[in-house]
Amino acid sequence: MLNYIFRRLLIALPSLLGISVVLFTVLALAPGDPFEELATNPNVPAEVRMMLRQQFGLDDPVWQRYLRWLTSMLRGDWGFSFQSRVNVDQLILQRLPTTIVVIGLSQVLAILIALPVGVLAAVKPYSWFDRIASTIAFIGFSLPTFFTGIVFILFFSIYLGWFPFVYRSDISSTGWQFFWDHFKQSIMPISVLGLFQAASMMRYVRSAVLDVIRLDYVTTARSKGLTERTVITKHVVRNALIPVVTLVALQMPAVFGGAIVTEQIFRVPGIGSLLIDAILRNDTPVIMAVTFVLSCLVIFFNLLADVIYGWLDPRISYG
């Protein structure tokens, strides 16, 4: 097992290196200049812009810039944002808590809804419960979050006036009021994202359970006289979870990446909005750092999913 994990980690290194080369080259070839605002400002002579480019090493050949990025990354220096001139790791750390709370909770909400609903729907396929759940799920994943987000705002914030629709990372209240304020402002983004995820996840769980529930060993378990509850939880769900784990594990990096669209609508200062701002302003060090961390997480959670398979299904071995 340890041997397997070690081997997988070793294989991950060249892929990370490859990813970083591709990311860096694409960013270097992409149009745009981080000092665009300066170029259109007549107060700033062209020499100042040229000097900044030189100072930040933007005029060197791509391979030199890449090597410089790689060596400083290995030393733990993530570079600094051209726009705010703040270190990138600091920017990311500032936004991490909000991202994890909002996006993480929406994932938890999605799992909490999708698992029971999906299993119940599969146990009695084509029942009324299944039909209603499936219809709602179809509606759920057909409606994009930017649409449901605005509908939520119009209904809950403007018509009912229950929740604020501008997310504030600095809430000055303390004690229970602090949690209440946070709850009030997070509930809309969390539900918009959570319900969207839950819809597709529920369909996934349902089909995975349906595949398993018809197998012979389930019939055997039933004929042994086990209660329906035990058959479902111990025998069916455990086996049906394997594809679901893959899905959830691959969703986890997205928790870090944030949800660009939903964050923009509710003004949640998460990593998604950091990324989109950086892209719009051509702030390459920030784009590079966020996308690279994302790819690291994708590789890591893939590995984690593989390890969990072994626990769920002992027949899977890591020889």
Place this chain on the structure above:
Amino acid sequence: MNEQQLRGLIDEVKSGKLPRRGFIQQLIGLGLSAPMASMLLMHAGVAQAQTTAPAYKPTKRGGGGPLKLIYWQAAVHLNPHYAGGTKDQDASRVFYEPLASWDSEGNLVPVLAAEVPTRANGGLSADGKSVTWKLKRGVKWHDGKDFSADDVVFTAQYAGDPAAAMTTVNVYKDIKVTKVDSHTVRIDFPKATPFWAEPMVGSVGLILPKHVFEGYMGAKSRDNPANLKAVGTGPYKVVDFKPGDTLRAAANMDYHVANQPAFDTLEIKGGGDATSAARAVLQTAEYDVGWNLAVEDVILKQLEGAGKGRMQFFVGSDIEFVILNPTDPWNEVDGERASVKSKHPAFTDKAVRDAMNLLIDRKGIQEVIYGRGAITTSNFLNNPQRFVSKNTKFEFNPEKANQMLDAAGWRKGADGIRAKGNVKLKFVFQTSVSGPRQKCQAIIKDACTKAGIDLELKSIVASVFFGSDFANPDTYQKFWADMQMFTTTMTQPDPQTFMEQFTTWELSQKANKWASRNLSRWTSPEYDEAHKAAQVELDPVKRAALFIKMNDLVVGDGFIIPLFARPRPVGTVNKLTTNISAWDNLTAFMNSWYRET
């Protein structure tokens, strides 16, 4: 308007026949900025008007609760001399102050200065080469240290150092600032400078504390913690700043103006989009002030219907205009498209240019698309309609355009498109992607089609169009199309730099990687001469007359077609009294904002 007429006007103001305000508005109509007009009067010895700011009612400092601003772009740092965008400048302006600010009438309002320098009080030298500022006493930095002349001298050194690559470097690199005594400084200009109120004034003139910044000169400026944790003299002190998200501040209880500020805390939230920002101010009043709510007027009016807030429009110098390319963008000359050596096959004919001008329905576009967000104009520099200049005018007249084209020999072919010889009136019209601009393009295309001119519309993503990437063919600097439309902003109150964008020496071309500012590639020897003369002209009246002439030359030739002045749309909730000037930052006079009880 020539020099004599201008002098006549100034005399009228002096003798009291013409109100000061009327004079400034007339000059705005001629394409000058309000600050410049105001400087003309000051030079002639006319006293400044009383400030037009609303009366300040609160009788004590603080106690006004929170003040919340929403910006749909977020500030990323608080160093005013780095500040690339308005969002950063406005955020830094909360903490830092200049010696004087520009109010909405173009008056200089002293802030950290004890008084505005004039010839009468000895502040201005006769040769126009130096200005002496007396500083306000008893001003303290947020950390408790005293503000003095050393800080002013230091700010000029800091910002003027090219190694630090500040955006204000042009203002400071050639001037010399000396300390006369602890509360007096003298600014020496290398040559006579008619427009002396640029360094240390307004958005480019924010004074930094020497004791906080002196360890971080030149290339080290990036490492200064004060870039995020500002230490200024302003009405609010930083509590917490998250780049790209939120800025929180609290009232400065040692502020140097009595009873100010009125609010206890300040919050500036950034990010999101303009429409929902408008919603948060006008419809739910979650925020008190919304910055640059560039949203279609129909929507704004609908949101205002909620009765919680209102829109205010501040006329500044932003102008939306169309350029007809004077050069040929489709054929290479010496390996360069749109080379300045080439001539546009159709637009060389003045009749075609004038017809294009007649085919743009400014009034219709303004009514249908922009509403209160645009004021039709015919001047290249700002010109609100009520101050229409006598020199230039516009009309929408398709019949006249048709007649002109017929008379000039452009005949309609079988396809309904006019042609003369082998030149067809078929043009590519480009602009950036933005709802109103595409609608505007469509309206212009419609009128042109009826007149036998075929327009192919092209819209380019803003980050590419306004980007300065010289490898990209679609930038507005390259202008590889027949026509283009965008908004230009005059960032300084003095038009000299702004008007440089039509000079021969600023031509944007391959040789300078299209990095120069004359992207229209329109030039004229007469214009060049007028600009050169204005650079060295000491007499402010003669100089103003030169700028008016330049404006008329640009507009008169027909390649540059001004459409609208774009006032700055600001949303405010009811009961909030603001003081905002389009000639300075939105937050420039924030110390005097208060809420009616």
